[in-house]
Amino acid sequence: MGATESYTETFVELIRRASTELPPDVLEALEEGRKVEQADGLATIALDTILNNVELARESSAPICQDTGTPVVWIHHPTGVSTRGLQKDFTAAVREATSRKYLRPNAVDTLTGSNTGDGAGRGIPFLHFEEWDEPRLEVRMILKGGGSENVGAQYKLPDAKLGAGRNLEGVRRVVLDAVVEAQGKGCAPGVLGVCVGGDRVSAFEESKRQLLRPLKDTNPTPELAELEARLFKEGNELGVGPMGFGGETTLLGVKVGVLDRLPACYFVTISYMCWASRKAAVSIDQEGGVTWLS
Numbered sequence: 001m002g003a004t005e006s007y008t009e010t011f012v013e014l015i016r017r018a019s020t021e022l023p024p025d026v027l028e029a030l031e032e033g034r035k036v037e038q039a040d041g042l043a044t045i046a047l048d049t050i051l052n053n054v055e056l057a058r059e060s061s062a063p064i065c066q067d068t069g070t071p072v073v074w075i076h077h078p079t080g081v082s083t084r085g086l087q088k089d090f091t092a093a094v095r096e097a098t099s100r101k102y103l104r105p106n107a108v109d110t111l112t113g114s115n116t117g118d119g120a121g122r123g124i125p126f127l128h129f130e131e132w133d134e135p136r137l138e139v140r141m142i143l144k145g146g147g148s149e150n151v152g153a154q155y156k157l158p159d160a161k162l163g164a165g166r167n168l169e170g171v172r173r174v175v176l177d178a179v180v181e182a183q184g185k186g187c188a189p190g191v192l193g194v195c196v197g198g199d200r201v202s203a204f205e206e207s208k209r210q211l212l213r214p215l216k217d218t219n220p221t222p223e224l225a226e227l228e229a230r231l232f233k234e235g236n237e238l239g240v241g242p243m244g245f246g247g248e249t250t251l252l253g254v255k256v257g258v259l260d261r262l263p264a265c266y267f268v269t270i271s272y273m274c275w276a277s278r279k280a281a282v283s284i285d286q287e288g289g290v291t292w293l294s
Contacts, residue, residue, distance in 0.1 A: 184244015
């Protein structure tokens with residue numbers, strides 16, 4: 001892992017995999033949802049269309065969704081690896097992936113409304129760097145679409161309107177409210193990444209980090225594992241259904257993390273990920289060997 005080594009091409013492949021190949025856990029959850037819907041209902045039609053789209057995207061190495069989203073990336077790196085170099089390489093990878101049509105040119109200058117044309121811009125991609133003791137790089141990424149980002153939410157407890165206090169019952173109430181408010185606008189069925197605590201900035205980052213977790217893992221904190229299971233069950237009982245057409249499949253998963261907070265603050269932050277829950281990960285060893293991670 002020399003200072004001059006470039007990881008750009010590996011990062012391009014990471015982006016391609018995320019954009020064009022739905023992870024196995026998400027595909028399995030969609031197929032399970034398809035089994036519980038009525039055979040001739042709108043929910044079944046929506047899920048059949050989604051699953052067909054996923055297969056076509058994989059076969060043709062084309063984006064699963066026209067909104068290829070913002071690359072949100074977590075990079076663990078050994079001591080001595082230049083984070084400036086990694087930022088440069090990943091930004092170059094975004095530009096190259098955009099030129100190869102794995103990404104749509106998504107970066108827009110907020111002040112002028114003009115598109116940068118190459119998929120990169122201020123804050124795009126959004127990278128998080130963490131040094132660790134391992135002698136390798138580990139890069140994990142989600143592609144966060146705009147439609148699902150629009151229905152994310154942050155609540156400040158207590159919330160008198162929802163009868164939500166500063167406890168896990170209050171968390172449950174506001175998370176379910178977020179699902180009701182999203183309806184089909186977030187391209188349900190969705191995955192919820194939730195952060196309890198933190199500040200307004202750290203909480204959104206942590207809520208997105210939760211979206212990296214496998215859908216069928218178990219939270220190591222028992223009360224959070226119980227909350228996740230209950231929110232998943234009750235969220236699917238709301239009747240929103242695929243794309244808001246009604247049905248049994250509103251959520252594919254719920255993942256909850258916790259950050260410490262100031263005494264005056266109690267935020268509950270929800271990052272909603274659409275059914276196209278695109279994520280990919282790679283490990284790069286000291287010799288440049290690549291291992292693709294689930």
